[in-house]
Amino acid sequence: MEALSSLTERLKLLSDPTRVRILSLLEAEELSVGELCEVLGQGQSSTSNHLARLKEASLVSDRRNGTRSYYRFVRGREEDAGHAIWEWLEAKLASDPTLQADRERMEQIVLARHSGDWVDRAAGSLDRRYVPGRSFESVA
Numbered sequence: 001m002e003a004l005s006s007l008t009e010r011l012k013l014l015s016d017p018t019r020v021r022i023l024s025l026l027e028a029e030e031l032s033v034g035e036l037c038e039v040l041g042q043g044q045s046s047t048s049n050h051l052a053r054l055k056e057a058s059l060v061s062d063r064r065n066g067t068r069s070y071y072r073f074v075r076g077r078e079e080d081a082g083h084a085i086w087e088w089l090e091a092k093l094a095s096d097p098t099l100q101a102d103r104e105r106m107e108q109i110v111l112a113r114h115s116g117d118w119v120d121r122a123a124g125s126l127d128r129r130y131v132p133g134r135s136f137e138s139v140a
Contacts, residue, residue, distance in 0.1 A: 010082040013057055014089060017098075018042065019050050023086060024099045025106050026060055027073040035113070036071070039105045057082050 014020060021040060025031060031039075037047050051071055054060040059082055062069045076083030093099055 007081050010057065010085055013053060013059075013082070014085050016050070018046070019054060020089060020093070021099065021102055022047070022050055022054065023059060023073060024090070024093070025102055026071055027090070028103060029106060029110055030063075030070045030072040031106065031109075032068050032070050034068075035106070035109050038109055039102055059083070059086065 014023075018040065022036060025036065025039060033044055033047055033051065036051075037044050040047060051060060051062075055062065055071075058074060058076065058080075060071050061074050062071045064070075
């Protein structure tokens with residue numbers, strides 16, 4: 001049995017709605033940080049921070065593919081409090097409209113990834129002046 005401090009840390013970790021949304025998505029599909037950002041409508045630094053905390057808790061793992069990292073949910077042991085809490089949350093939130101909308105956006109992004117459109121859409125969303133090292137304006 002886990003100590004009180006460990007259990008409360010797991011509860012704190014899974015009390016954040018964004019982390020719950022991330023786990024829900026990663027349980028269904030392996031995704032990159034950019035894909036998660038697009039689904040969640042949040043910035044890269046915030047999403048990466050959440051992923052780092054979930055990875056530290058052994059709820060997600062990553063794998064490198066070239067320059068990208070893909071994250072996925074890690075199935076745990078039944079006696080692990082984090083995974084037990086997640087299973088309980090997942091059952092309670094199965095019909096949550098936010099999680100369902102996230103999964104629908106994720107499915108569109110995964111389809112676009114397989115057809116090669118995702119890179120083009122992501123590149124097209126960048127500001128044309130964003131060229132590091134080219135001008136002072138791009139740095140500012």
